[in-house]
Amino acid sequence: MAMNDVWQGIAVEGSRGLIRFSRVPGISVWQWDEAPFQIADRNPAAPNAIRVRWPQP
DSSP states (O other), X not given: OOHHHHHHTOEEEETTEEEEOEEOTTOOSEEOXXXXXXXXXXXXXXXXXXXXXXXXX
């Protein structure tokens, strides 16, 4: 069995959802290319507050 076949079949439950590795065309490594993420920043009007600018759909 080739290493590519092994990575392709791996899926584990992580703290942010299911983790599966895949190859992206033009890149020679396996990566988690659909990782959930969001963009946030500090609210200047309320320094102790965080604003979510772009949530993961």
